[in-house]
Amino acid sequence: MTLVRTLTDFGKDVLQTAFRLAPWPTATGLRAVGRPDEQSPVLLTANYDLTVRRLIRALRGCDAWVLVAPAKGINVWCAAAGGHLTTHQVVTALKTSGVAERVAHRDLVVPQLAATGVEGLQVFRRTRWRVRFGPVHAQDLPAYLAAGGEKTDAMRRVRFSLRDRLEMAATWAAPTGLVVGGVAAIFQPAWALPLALLASALAVAVFLFYDRLPEPRRALLGGVGALASLAVVAFSGGGLSAYAAALIAPFALLAVLTFDYAGSTPLEGSGHFEGQDWKIQLDLERCQGVYRCWEVCPEACFEKPEEKGAVVSLAHDDRCVRCGACVVQCPQDALHFRDGAGNRIEPATIRQFKLNLAGRRAVAVGNGGTG
Numbered sequence: 602m603t604l605v606r607t608l609t610d611f612g613k614d615v616l617q618t619a620f621r622l623a624p625w626p627t628a629t630g631l632r633a634v635g636r637p638d639e640q641s642p643v644l645l646t647a648n649y650d651l652t653v654r655r656l657i658r659a660l661r662g663c664d665a666w667v668l669v670a671p672a673k674g675i676n677v678w679c680a681a682a683g684g685h686l687t688t689h690q691v692v693t694a695l696k697t698s699g700v701a702e703r704v705a706h707r708d709l710v711v712p713q714l715a716a717t718g719v720e721g722l723q724v725f726r727r728t729r730w731r732v733r734f735g736p737v738h739a740q741d742l743p744a745y746l747a748a749g750g751e752k753t754d755a756m757r758r759v760r761f762s763l764r765d766r767l768e769m770a771a772t773w774a775a776p777t778g779l780v781v782g783g784v785a786a787i788f789q790p791a792w793a794l795p796l797a798l799l800a801s802a803l804a805v806a807v808f809l810f811y812d813r814l815p816e817p818r819r820a821l822l823g824g825v826g827a828l829a830s831l832a833v834v835a836f837s838g839g840g841l842s843a844y845a846a847a848l849i850a851p852f853a854l855l856a857v858l859t860f861d862y863a864g865s866t867p868l869e870g871s872g873h874f875e876g877q878d879w880k881i882q883l884d885l886e887r888c889q890g891v892y893r894c895w896e897v898c899p900e901a902c903f904e905k906p907e908e909k910g911a912v913v914s915l916a917h918d919d920r921c922v923r924c925g926a927c928v929v930q931c932p933q934d935a936l937h938f939r940d941g942a943g944n945r946i947e948p949a950t951i952r953q954f955k956l957n958l959a960g961r962r963a964v965a966v967g968n969g970g971t972g
Contacts, residue, residue: 610654617651618768619775625650626674631698632657635664639705642746644735645691646712647672647680652739659739663746666703670694681718682924684955684964688723695728710735710742710750713757716897716926718955718966734897734930752896759867759899769865770808773858774801781854789843795833799826800854807858812866819855826851867899867922878941881921881928887935888912894927894936903927925951 617625627650634657643666646656653669660667670690672680680686691711695701711719713734721732736745736756745752782797803826814821830847839847881902890910895903900920903913928936928951938946954962 613654614651618771621651621676621768621772622776624674627653627669629669629671629694629698631700631703632667632669634660634667635662637664637666637703639703641665641704642710643668643700643704643708644710644742645670645694645715647675647677647686647715649674649676649680652676656739656742659742663743665746666700668694668698668700668709677712678714678717681715682956684718684966686715687718687955687966688720688727689966691719691724691732692727695724695730707731708733708750713737713897713926714759714899716930717924718929720929720952721893722930722932737899754901757896757898758901761867766808767805770805773808773865774804777801777804777854777858781850789837789839791837792833792839792843795837796830799829799833799851802829803851803854804858807855807862808866811859811862819852819859823852823855826855877923879923879938879946881915881918881923882937882939882945883913883915884935884937885912887933889933889935891932893930893932897926897930899924899926928952 627648629648632653641664644656644660645668646652648669648671653667656667670686671693672686672690675683675685677686691709695709701707707728707730709724709730710733711721714737716734719732721734724730724732733750735742735750736752737759738756741756745756778797778801781800782793785796786793803822806822806825811818811822827848830851831844834843834847837843890906890912892903892905892913895905895913900917900922902915902917902920904916905913923938925938928938928948931948934948937948938951940946950962953966955964955966956962
């Protein structure tokens with residue numbers, strides 16, 4: 602049974618990684634990892650099946666409660682940013698799961714990347730559960746729990762490791778290869794497989810090398826793709842029209858793959874949403890040294906002073922990806938955005954309106970986040 606479960610889990614990992622752009626919901630509610638008791642930690646996550654299974658694997662050897670909140674089967678960061686994992690979903694999960702009867706404490710560890718949508722202060726006011734934002738990556742949870750809930754700087758920052766790059770490459774390579782191969786199969790079946798492989802390889806190359814190439818990056822990578830595509834046509838004996846298509850198609854495909862490359866990675870802020878020119882602003886007179894911003898910022902834009910209670914320092918605003926987590930979590934409203942025209946974007950706006958698929962803050966959530 603263990604072997605079957607392992608193979609099944611592996612198969613799910615492959616399928617859900619390849620098509621992670623689609624929702625993969627799993628059952629909500631409370632799950633036990635190991636042998637948790639009334640003093641064991643409670644960790645919340647979204648009901649994205651891949652995330653839940655990875656979280657449980659990361660906690661192997663630990664005794665903990667995992668609280669799966671409804672988020673439409675979307676991963677934590679996207680669900681929180683899009684208004685599908687908000688205060689309301691967390692409150693609902695706490696009230697309906699029966700977790701309060703299982704533990705003697707009221708501490709809830711929430712993924713750091715949920716801080717764009719889940720208001721810790723509102724959760725406390727509505728449930729008396731204290732929210733602690735855990736590390737960005739699930740694999741850091743055992744060390745975080747062993748340290749009594751203390752995060753290192755490395756735990757607070759997003760990474761884009763080789764594994765992360767390969768996963769994003771697979772996420773785009775699978776659907777891209779299927780679409781290109783399917784279209785080719787309609788007009789020229791003999792080209793379907795090599796062109797599908799070529800399209801997949803181009804998607805992989807984008808996420809492995811694109812940000813490391815010198816300018817003009819798109820022209821360089823497109824040129825290599827065009828040469829490979831022309832070679833496929835030459836080998837298959839195509840005509841003039843086939844050569845023309847082979848020359849144009851890689852550049853068109855690359856334009857799609859790199860259209861919002863920045864927004865698909867943690868390297869920088871998205872370049873195709875309405876807040877692309879927004880700048881984070883710190884009101885020093887309001888800051889009281891709570892350091893929620895320092896705790897939740899995935900790019901470590903803030904520095905925490907040695908003196909307890911002193912105001913935080915916005916030392917690295919050039920790193921800001923405009924996720925809004927710091928604005929949402931600051932209890933003094935000491936942080937806000939200003940747009941390119943100098944207009945102030947109030948914290949209430951960031952809390953109430955989340956991003957839709959077009960990158961506009963048009964998804965309204967109610968008081969505390971009604972999703």
